[in-house]
Amino acid sequence: MTDVPRDLDRYFSENAERIRSELFDLLAIPSVSARSEHDPDTRRAAQWIAGSLGAAGLKATVHETPGQPVVVGEYRDAPAGAPTVLVYGHYDVQPAEPLELWTSPPFEPSVRDGRIYARGSVDDKGQLFLHIKALEAHLAVRGKLPINVILLAEGEEEVGSVNLASFVEAQKQLLRCDAVVISDSAMFAPGLPSVLSSLRGLAYFQIDVQGPAQDLHSGSYGGAVVNPAMALARILATMHDAQGRVAIPGFYDAVRDWPAHVREQMRTLPFRDEDFRAEVGAPGLGGESGYSVLEQLWTRPTCEVNGLLSGYTGEGAKTVLPAKAMAKVSCRLVPDQDPAEIERLMAEHVRRVAPPGATATVTPLHGGRPWRAELDGPLYDAARRALATAFGREPVITGEGGSIPVVGDFERVLGAPVLLVGFGLPGENAHAPDEWMSVENFEKGMRAIAVLWEEISGDYHSQY
Ligand code: BES
Numbered sequence: 001m002t003d004v005p006r007d008l009d010r011y012f013s014e015n016a017e018r019i020r021s022e023l024f025d026l027l028a029i030p031s032v033s034a035r036s037e038h039d040p041d042t043r044r045a046a047q048w049i050a051g052s053l054g055a056a057g058l059k060a061t062v063h064e065t066p067g068q069p070v071v072v073g074e075y076r077d078a079p080a081g082a083p084t085v086l087v088y089g090h091y092d093v094q095p096a097e098p099l100e101l102w103t104s105p106p107f108e109p110s111v112r113d114g115r116i117y118a119r120g121s122v123d124d125k126g127q128l129f130l131h132i133k134a135l136e137a138h139l140a141v142r143g144k145l146p147i148n149v150i151l152l153a154e155g156e157e158e159v160g161s162v163n164l165a166s167f168v169e170a171q172k173q174l175l176r177c178d179a180v181v182i183s184d185s186a187m188f189a190p191g192l193p194s195v196l197s198s199l200r201g202l203a204y205f206q207i208d209v210q211g212p213a214q215d216l217h218s219g220s221y222g223g224a225v226v227n228p229a230m231a232l233a234r235i236l237a238t239m240h241d242a243q244g245r246v247a248i249p250g251f252y253d254a255v256r257d258w259p260a261h262v263r264e265q266m267r268t269l270p271f272r273d274e275d276f277r278a279e280v281g282a283p284g285l286g287g288e289s290g291y292s293v294l295e296q297l298w299t300r301p302t303c304e305v306n307g308l309l310s311g312y313t314g315e316g317a318k319t320v321l322p323a324k325a326m327a328k329v330s331c332r333l334v335p336d337q338d339p340a341e342i343e344r345l346m347a348e349h350v351r352r353v354a355p356p357g358a359t360a361t362v363t364p365l366h367g368g369r370p371w372r373a374e375l376d377g378p379l380y381d382a383a384r385r386a387l388a389t390a391f392g393r394e395p396v397i398t399g400e401g402g403s404i405p406v407v408g409d410f411e412r413v414l415g416a417p418v419l420l421v422g423f424g425l426p427g428e429n430a431h432a433p434d435e436w437m438s439v440e441n442f443e444k445g446m447r448a449i450a451v452l453w454e455e456i457s458g459d460y461h462s463q464y
């Protein structure tokens with residue numbers, strides 16, 4: 001195993017403090033894409049990223065979309081024949097609520113016990129920023145990069161990347177590349193660098209049930225008028241069978257079996273159900289029977305309630321028959337499930353099971369395709385060597401239960417392989433209070449990515 005090149009390593013060490021304080025400036029911007037009142041902040045984050053790319057020595061442009069802007073940084077001065085790599089990340093973050101559960105305020109980054117606490121520290125500002133700093137290090141120390149780089153940062157990942165697929169289609173020429181590299185995921189365990197081989201897809205819905213024209217006295221009317229909260233509960237209860245399988249007819253039709261060698265690989269990972277249960281703090285585990293926890297998380301589709309709203313939920317008791325009820329429901333998808341087809345099946349199913357006397361409507365909110373890759377070829381060899389150099393340990397291949405909607409679009413539209421190499425850790429509290437990123441992983445991540453560019457250029461020169 002080789003070491004991180006001395007000049008790059010020294011740059012990261014000597015500039016560690018400045019790099020940290022710049023990261024804190026980015027983390028302090030509340031770029032919450034789900035909330036329109038934060039639109040000015042989200043735009044400010046886009047400008048901030050563009051400024052940071054420019055300062056690193058890339059040509060930065062900000063592209064308007066119907067939603068949040070897309071920021072593109074370009075370096076195209078690599079030697080003839082060098083490959084072009086597209087780096088993708090997102091500068092938007094999830095809402096920080098409930099605020100009272102944060103130990104320190106979400107947009108006032110602070111370091112405790114080797115962790116950077118802030119909303120977006122790991123998902124994904126910290127990981128996006130370490131890519132910018134890896135590029136900066138090459139350009140500052142050596143005056144050049146061994147590969148061409150396009151860095152694309154979007155501001156709508158956390159709300160389903162609804163405008164990104166069409167941006168990628170429209171900018172196919174600008175984004176043409178030989179490989180895509182993304183750091184927006186986690187390592188399997190501390191000290192264990194990881195390369196992702198799969199992501200689940202997503203189909204997200206809102207289900208509204210409308211009963212009487214307005215709230216009613218539950219004594220004067222209850223018993224004769226259908227209660228929309230109960231109607232919604234009955235609808236939701238039809239979505240799983242007793243084995244924990246999704247009971248929407250046709251839901252599994254497109255599901256492909258996972259390759260035996262990938263399932264075998266999964267069994268070699270250090271994982272104990274009991275540790276997992278303890279980490280999430282639940283009294284027990286559940287889900288689809290007949291599958292291990294990792295299989296449930298990575299290889300099987302789901303249907304989950306993400307939110308429920310109806311009736312009186314304040315202090316004390318109020319005897320009311322609510323006029324309406326609402327649920328946010330999402331399905332995680334696996335290859336080859338198609339979000340559009342799942343939308344169709346869900347709408348049909350709800351129509352079939354909705355009790356009479358209330359009107360149920362299903363509104364699709366967003367979706368993304370699942371992704372799975374065979375990890376071979378020069379890109380993955382380069383990643384293995386770069387991670388081994390920075391972390392002192394060969395990476396493991398893992399799967400992921402979460403989604404990054406654009407990954408399938410990159411592959412389809414740009415025809416380039418995608419490498420997902422993330423530096424988060426289990427328990428990082430992404431999307432939750434007290435989100436953190438490990439300082440050690442931030443430091444090693446920057447170095448791994450800086451080495452990756454060298455490894456990719458070497459590989460491509462010798463193999464093409
Ligand atoms: N960084 C995550 C994706 C992810 C989640 C990677 C968990 C590894 C582990 C990303 O920012 C995310 O949260 N994606 C959303 C996408 C959705 C809003 C379309 C998700 O998975 O919920």
Ligand code: ZN
Binds near residue numbers: 123430
């Ligand atoms: Zn996220």
